[in-house]
Amino acid sequence: MKRIEIKSICKVYDGPHATPKKTENGPIYLGIDAITEDGMLDPSQYAHLSEDDYVKWTKRVILQENDIVFSYEATLGRYALIPKDFYGCLGRRLAIVRNISDKINVKWLYYYFKSPEWTSFIKNQTVKGSTVDRISIESFPEYTVPLIPLEEQNKIVNVLEKIDRKISDNKEINDYLADQSSMVA
Numbered sequence: 001m002k003r004i005e006i007k008s009i010c011k012v013y014d015g016p017h018a019t020p021k022k023t024e025n026g027p028i029y030l031g032i033d034a035i036t037e038d039g040m041l042d043p044s045q046y047a048h049l050s051e052d053d054y055v056k057w058t059k060r061v062i063l064q065e066n067d068i069v070f071s072y073e074a075t076l077g078r079y080a081l082i083p084k085d086f087y088g089c090l091g092r093r094l095a096i097v098r099n100i101s102d103k104i105n106v107k108w109l110y111y112y113f114k115s116p117e118w119t120s121f122i123k124n125q126t127v128k129g130s131t132v133d134r135i136s137i138e139s140f141p142e143y144t145v146p147l148i149p150l151e152e153q154n155k156i157v158n159v160l161e162k163i164d165r166k167i168s169d170n171k172e173i174n175d176y177l178a179d180q181s182s183m184v185a
């Protein structure tokens with residue numbers, strides 16, 4: 001199977017290497033804790049920063065819909081898609097992959113990043129640090145991904161999105177039933 005370097009289809013940006021003062025409200029400061037293991041953003045874990053700090057923290061990159069945010073240090077292997085109208089910035093130890101090509105369906109790439117193949121690859125690229133493990137954000141653009149026909153990518157995305165929707169629906173039903181049973185008890 002033909003493979004292609006990430007840098008030929010995407011731009012990779014890392015976030016700031018510091019942490020701003022947190023505020024009660026304002027733009028979202030997206031931390032690793034707000035990215036779930038199953039690849040979703042958890043708004044209950046969002047932190048916030050001031051508008052002034054937002055300007056400073058977005059000098060490198062402003063998050064856009066369908067950017068793939070990922071963790072490259074400490075808690076590795078977290079990936080999520082930035083939703084429409086997201087107003088916030090990257091936190092420490094996070095980076096994004098932004099599609100710049102018509103060869104890749106960004107949602108397919110997101111699902112690929114969650115695959116066992118990619119997880120194994122990243123595990124082999126992990127640098128063991130004295131305090132935290134990390135992958136090289138400098139080398140990340142040179143990593144390769146399969147280049148399959150766009151039509152095939154679209155079919156895969158269609159199936160996986162349906163499965164994700166079903167999982168989400170089932171989670172909502174389970175949460176509702178748990179709430180109902182706690183009210184009865």
